[in-house]
Amino acid sequence: xxxxxxxACERGERLLFRxxxxxxxxxxALLVRGGNGRGKxxxxxxxxxxxxxxxxxxxxxxxxxxxxxxxxxxxxxxxxHANGIKDDLTPLENLRLAAALGGRDLDNATAMAALERxxxxxxxxxxxxxxxxxxxRRVALAGLMTAGALLWILDEPLTGLDVQGVAMxxxxxxxxxxxxxxxxxxTHQPLALDGVTPRTLSVGE
Amino acid sequence: MLKFLFTVIRRxxxxxxxxxxxxxxxxxFFVMVVSMFPLGIGPEPSMLRTIGPGVVxxxxxxxxxxxxxxxxxxxxxxxxxxxxxxxxYPNTLxxxxxxxxxxxxxxxxxxxxxxxxxxxxNLPAEALWILVLSLAIGTPILSLLGSIGAALxxxxxxxxxxxxxxxxxxxxxxxxxxxxxxxxxxxxTGPEAHLSLLGAFLILSLLLAPWVSAMALKVSVE
Amino acid sequence: xxxYYYASxxxxxxxxxxxxxxxxxxxxxxxxVGLYISFFLAPTDFQQGEGYRIxxxxxxxxxxxxxIYVVMAFWSAIGLAWNTRLSFVMAxxxxxxxxxxxxxxxxxxxxxxxxxxxxxxxxxxxxxSELILLFxxxxxxxxxxxxxxxRRADRAGALLNLVGVVNVPVIYFSVKWWxxxxxxxxxxxTGAPSMARIMLWGMLIMALxxxxxxxxxxxxxxxxLVLERERQTDWARTLLEGKP
Numbered sequence: 001x002x003x004x005x006x007x008a009c010e011r012g013e014r015l016l017f018r019x020x021x022x023x024x025x026x027x028x029a030l031l032v033r034g035g036n037g038r039g040k041x042x043x044x045x046x047x048x049x050x051x052x053x054x055x056x057x058x059x060x061x062x063x064x065x066x067x068x069x070x071x072x073x074x075x076x077x078x079x080x081h082a083n084g085i086k087d088d089l090t091p092l093e094n095l096r097l098a099a100a101l102g103g104r105d106l107d108n109a110t111a112m113a114a115l116e117r118x119x120x121x122x123x124x125x126x127x128x129x130x131x132x133x134x135x136x137r138r139v140a141l142a143g144l145m146t147a148g149a150l151l152w153i154l155d156e157p158l159t160g161l162d163v164q165g166v167a168m169x170x171x172x173x174x175x176x177x178x179x180x181x182x183x184x185x186x187t188h189q190p191l192a193l194d195g196v197t198p199r200t201l202s203v204g205e
Numbered sequence: 206m207l208k209f210l211f212t213v214i215r216r217x218x219x220x221x222x223x224x225x226x227x228x229x230x231x232x233x234f235f236v237m238v239v240s241m242f243p244l245g246i247g248p249e250p251s252m253l254r255t256i257g258p259g260v261v262x263x264x265x266x267x268x269x270x271x272x273x274x275x276x277x278x279x280x281x282x283x284x285x286x287x288x289x290x291x292x293x294y295p296n297t298l299x300x301x302x303x304x305x306x307x308x309x310x311x312x313x314x315x316x317x318x319x320x321x322x323x324x325x326x327n328l329p330a331e332a333l334w335i336l337v338l339s340l341a342i343g344t345p346i347l348s349l350l351g352s353i354g355a356a357l358x359x360x361x362x363x364x365x366x367x368x369x370x371x372x373x374x375x376x377x378x379x380x381x382x383x384x385x386x387x388x389x390x391x392x393x394t395g396p397e398a399h400l401s402l403l404g405a406f407l408i409l410s411l412l413l414a415p416w417v418s419a420m421a422l423k424v425s426v427e
Numbered sequence: 428x429x430x431y432y433y434a435s436x437x438x439x440x441x442x443x444x445x446x447x448x449x450x451x452x453x454x455x456x457x458x459x460v461g462l463y464i465s466f467f468l469a470p471t472d473f474q475q476g477e478g479y480r481i482x483x484x485x486x487x488x489x490x491x492x493x494x495i496y497v498v499m500a501f502w503s504a505i506g507l508a509w510n511t512r513l514s515f516v517m518a519x520x521x522x523x524x525x526x527x528x529x530x531x532x533x534x535x536x537x538x539x540x541x542x543x544x545x546x547x548x549x550x551x552x553x554x555x556s557e558l559i560l561l562f563x564x565x566x567x568x569x570x571x572x573x574x575x576x577x578r579r580a581d582r583a584g585a586l587l588n589l590v591g592v593v594n595v596p597v598i599y600f601s602v603k604w605w606x607x608x609x610x611x612x613x614x615x616x617t618g619a620p621s622m623a624r625i626m627l628w629g630m631l632i633m634a635l636x637x638x639x640x641x642x643x644x645x646x647x648x649x650x651x652l653v654l655e656r657e658r659q660t661d662w663a664r665t666l667l668e669g670k671p
Contacts, residue, residue: 013656048291050291072293080284082282084288353590363573370562374562374598402601
């Protein structure tokens with residue numbers, strides 16, 4: 001479903017990687033590996049369409065992602081280094097706002113259920129400003145669950161999470177892949193997805 | 206599509222309402238800059254009447270520049286800008302929504318304050334009315350053109366000063382037509398010609414600015 | 428496309444190197460000829476005296492200042508549309524020269540204005556537009572200087588450049604409108620309709636000299652920009668190692 005061809009990326013004047021090819025089908029997970037500064041984040045940003053590659057193309061369902069901005073925006077969800085939540089809004093408001101901007105209706109009950117699932121049921125009424133980093137990460141993950149996307153692009157989703165949090169994310173990823181979804185992610189931590197073996201891709205070697 | 210536009214506008218207004226302190230700063234800046242001029246020039250009524258429209262307009266330019274720094278910067282820092290750029294709607298719509306929200310938050314208050322400041326400058330009632338009208342047509346231009354500058358300087362060191370450098374020259378036509386409309390009342394030529402030119406400039410900005418600032422946002426978040 | 432993307436700078440670099448001396452020589456010859464015409468052959472103006480001779484520098488500089496901005500916008504548009512790096516380099520290489528000519532036009536305008544109007548600065552429509560043009564040049568250069576990543580700097584500068592070029596006619600029109608309302612009688616620098624033929628020649632040759640100078644300087648600047656950006660590539664490495 002997602003295929004990339006002959007991808008190259010540069011930062012400043014430095015070539016991070018080139019001639020990158022791969023294809024990912026439904027129900028597959030891809031783990032992007034590489035040391036710091038090797039271009040993992042750059043690759044992920046190219047895949048979600050935030051950055052333009054120096055050369056090469058990214059296709060979603062056979063179409064260039066630049067051409068199917070709307071469809072791709074509906075079917076893809078991205079979590080980057082920043083959590084993408086507003087400090088002045090409560091977690092609930094954040095989720096509903098993100099859904100509205102994504103063109104989806106999200107009622108209070110569903111949003112609340114998602115927040116409960118990520119373990120935030122006690123913080124629903126506080127502005128996100130007072131939450132810890134890990135808790136804000138959980139808000140972003142709740143947003144991911146309610147986004148209803150087919151392709152998840154996750155940049156270091158485990159940073160800042162405690163042991164239960166990591167287990168929760170692993171469970172989320174496994175469920176998503178088993179249900180036929182696609183996941184592309186980076187992490188420096190060991191990942192235990194029992195039953196699902198992610199493919200790996202090394203960049204910048 | 207329209208729903209997305211309204212969501213973007215509603216979001217920014219809501220966020221501004223949660224941070225009223227920041228918002229009030231820009232309005233008081235406007236009042237203070239205007240009030241400095243009589244102190245520097247002297248309280249002679251006919252002199253004040255001559256410079257009044259120009260002073261209010263220049264202060265409006267500066268006040269709009271002051272608030273532009275935050276137009277995209279906060280969203281850029283917490284990652285919500287990325288998320289909005291990835292939403293399934295054209296980015297031009299996002300840029301337009303942000304500019305409209307900026308106008309609602311920072312432009313409309315100026316319209317309400319301006320007559321009071323006009324009275325300080327001895328402007329007659331008819332001129333006050335034209336001043337508000339010229340600001341009503343002109344301040345959206347400031348928000349639209351300003352959004353280009355804010356998008357281009359996103360995340361740069363000294364971005365605030367840089368926005369001023371990039372955008373002030375582009376504001377020149379709005380300043381000339383806007384302040385000129387009020388002077389047209391005094392000189393007897395009437396404000397109509399100025400106001401229609403200002404309107405034409407607004408249409409041009411409305412057509413081009415959201416499109417350019419959407420491209421600038423893409424360049425800046427890369 | 429891809430081939431052009433990588434190969435073009437390596438062919439541009441030596442080609443520009445060969446062209447620069449020719450343009451520089453032409454610029455020098457034309458300047459000498461032009462200055463000779465303007466200072467020795469052109470007759471003294473019976474109204475303005477010898478002071479008018481400053482227009483032989485002022486007018487070509489003003490022409491160039493506007494023209495270079497448009498040329499920059501042209502390269503910017505090409506660069507944004509086809510993602511060609513060399514176009515961005517050209518746009519960037521032209522900016523300082525354009526700003527320099529704008530400054531020269533303002534400076535000589537002031538010199539001309541002192542004996543003619545009795546003031547160094549008059550808010551004449553052309554001079555005011557020229558001043559705002561200088562602000563636009565400064566804006567583009569400041570933006571490009573503030574951005575570290577060359578790719579982003581190129582694109583951001585190009586976008587600002589395009590916005591500027593759409594705005595320049597509006598600005599010029601608005602300033603002119605403002606000027607006629609406030610001054611009544613307009614005093615303008617290029618007022619003399621019955622210009623002696625030899626004066627026109629002098630001006631044209633000076634304008635041509637300014638062209639040649641601009642091309643030569645822009646090529647020099649573009650060459651060093653290309654080399655700086657391509658220093659990681661093979662051709663630039665061999666070049667740099669070959670010349671100690």
